[in-house]
Amino acid sequence: MNDTDVLIVGAGPTGLTLAASLLHDGVRVTLIDRRAEGATTSRAAAVNARTLEVLGRIDVTRRLIKEGITAPRFTIRDGAAVLVPIDFSGLDTEHPYTLLIPQNVTERLLLERVRELGGDVVRDTTLLSFEEGRDGITATFDGWDAIRAAYLVGADGMHSTVREQAGIGFEGSSYEHAFVLADAVLHGDEPSDTPTDEVRLFWASEGLTVVAPLPDGTFRIVAPIDDAPEHPTTRFVQGLLDARGAGGVTVTDVTWGSRFRVHHRVADTYRKGRILLAGDAAHVHSPAGGQGMNLGIQDAVALGDALTRVLRGGPEALLDEYADARRPIAQQVIELTDRLTRLATLPRPLRPIRNVLLGILGRIPAARNGLAARLSGLVYR
Template sequence: MGETDVLIVGGGPTGLMLALELTSQDIPFRIIDSSPIRSDKSRALVLHSRTLELLNRHGIAQEFVDRGNFNLAVRIFANQKFVFENDFNIIAFNDTMYQNPLIISQAEIESILDEVLMKHQVKVERPVTAEKISQDETGVTAVLRHEDGSEESLRCKYAVGCDGPRSIVRNSAGLQFEGAAYPQDFILADVHMKWETRECLHIYLGASGFMIVFPMKDNVWRLICSRREALGADAEPTLENFQEMLDKLLPEPVQIFDPVWISRFKLHHRIADNYRAGRMLVAGDAAHVHSPAGGQGMNTGMHDAVNLGWKLASVIRGENDDSLLDSYNIERRRVGQTLLQGTDRLFEFMATTNPLYLFIRNYVMPFIMPWAMAIPGRRALAYRFVSELGIRYRKSPIVGQATTWKGTLKGGDRVPDGRLLKGNIEITVHSLLGARKHSLLLFSGVDGVTSTDDLEKAHVEFIEASGRSIPVYTITKSSSENIEIMDPEGLVHRLFGFTASGFVLVRPDGHIAFIGPLTSMDELKTWMER
């Protein structure tokens, strides 16, 4: 019987992201997928700002940027009339290096992650099917079937289901998948278009239905459509179906031709009742499925993997008790529920067949939206939700803050990013943080009270007390003989709320583990001993 530490079932974006996390942690694992080859078709098309940040912990975000295109705006139309344009260039966040969503196909994302993993001699085993999975107190046993029909028994410490809505891991663990299917029927096409317009996301609403239009590469556009009059039960969508909808919804004539892919599908909204059952865990579509509104599904799954990866590694290395894995369900299921509720409301409004809601959507909203979204703060708040930059884990049992801390940021919040100087070279806060270990950031404050000697003393005492190999970085407002990293304008200090000196312990997933003033370092040491 073969052995490994972790079995990842499913080689999509979530499984690949978890493989990357475990690779960076030097944790032995195997990743399998039942499909003989990767599909070149993909429903997911967007990497959001937070996902790019998480990818850049591994220094690979630019590879995705080079093979995608940033979406710079969303244009909304109703009844063949222009309603509103949300220009993302106007919404400038001062705490991230990635202002816009990146349009890139799931197939391209998987290809890049495959290439990155191959550099570490990691490859998805395919076609390999998990036929049976069972667990006991000490581990998981999986029966795997290979392409030639042979069976293999594998023993592992943990199994993670990244194997979609029909997950064998979730079913074997006895977890429920609560929810239902949307009643609407959807059709999808990737087509070439003769269309003179701004290359960005377009949303069209009208009496005949709604359509979302995404720009892809090489003059290919993705059309996702819900028609008021559904196709017959066995009918396949045609190019003419899409042309008919375009003629009814768009204010100008558009010609589509040379379809790359045409499909028909149903959508579901479901969430597992728990993301963990003993030594079996679920992530991505195996844990939650929801509407494509906001492009949240794939991104959320990749975030699941990042959250889980470092925790699995810490438990397997014996640094933490197995109970640490309970925080994965506590933190990520809450996010899944929030997104499910948010995307449900938005999607049901867009795809509604209710006469009253249709009237509001098609005739009232066009008057309200320009007024409601004219305030940049409202647009920024909406986009911050969609970009997933606002995700936080404040109610998690494994985060905290000093009793004397009065700042806006709390334990569990995402660590903001900002520009710093290391000598004469510009760096960012996030470039200091690794994907493998916690990191400690010490801030001098902008009031000039704390000396570099005080910061150095805090540094030394933390290393001695923690007994762990945690990188420590000291950030000051002015240059010093012993301090290399500067925040000359104090902008990063303000992002963190450090007028006086302070510290932030950062988790490997880029969220705050513990934060407080420098005078409360003893509280950090006590908290770490729990």
């Protein structure tokens, strides 16, 4: 007899969502994480319409909406000029907007739901090795007893131990540019300079900058920059906004910031026998378009459904269907975010031409609607 039905390694948004989905359906789950505590910083902050749809099944959506703020508009700009206006409000969904909410709050709400359903996270525990047998997986850990499970899921991020030990390839590369991320307090000369219901993407000759509102009154700022500081200061962020067209605002404080590099990779397969992958263990890509956490959460709900059906006697081919359906979606997202990132980091002399072409594209309704469907995740239903 196995100790658990599904052993999940990694308790970020993907692992927590998978655990809640399985527990909701009566499946036995063990969820472990090497970290001593969950996320304490905002990190990923955008939850799209499709993610809100799938999280409704496990009664998490209403909790997120209660603590987040909604942005029904997304605009690509050149300074004050709007190149591409995108309006989510006309989309065929109960959630025609982007929900802005810090990742640490999202994880807290997911963990609360896991605990309501009878589960929890075993923390400060590192997976050492695992062995697959005919009827299950036996996994060993640093600081905990061995576990026998019917299936093992790697939701343990880009440097996934599960993926690496399973021998699953993770092809791709990294971008040349580093990115800076900062949550800052902004004051505008006019109320329209700091809207709380719109995500703005500034494409200037000096480079790209995303400015998005957060529930605590701060604004998330993300920008590619070669000399990104590890801890961006108020002066640095002010200079960034001034140089890249987000004028009319004064930065009075930076509450949190970081520097990171971006990779674009996808696992060769999402399934190898009784081993499955989801989230960043299966795919990583540019933050352009805010798709990363959303894609992982959607993986988790789809995988939870497949595992539940198999454990109830359904054919194992359902797990192949999960892998075969979700991997092409990741490839499409990587293509979209790669295109956006490469447009954003074009050589400086080409950037004015790019903006002119974007302005023309932004006047075509079909182009705007198509981008709205992709950014909202609804195209992947």
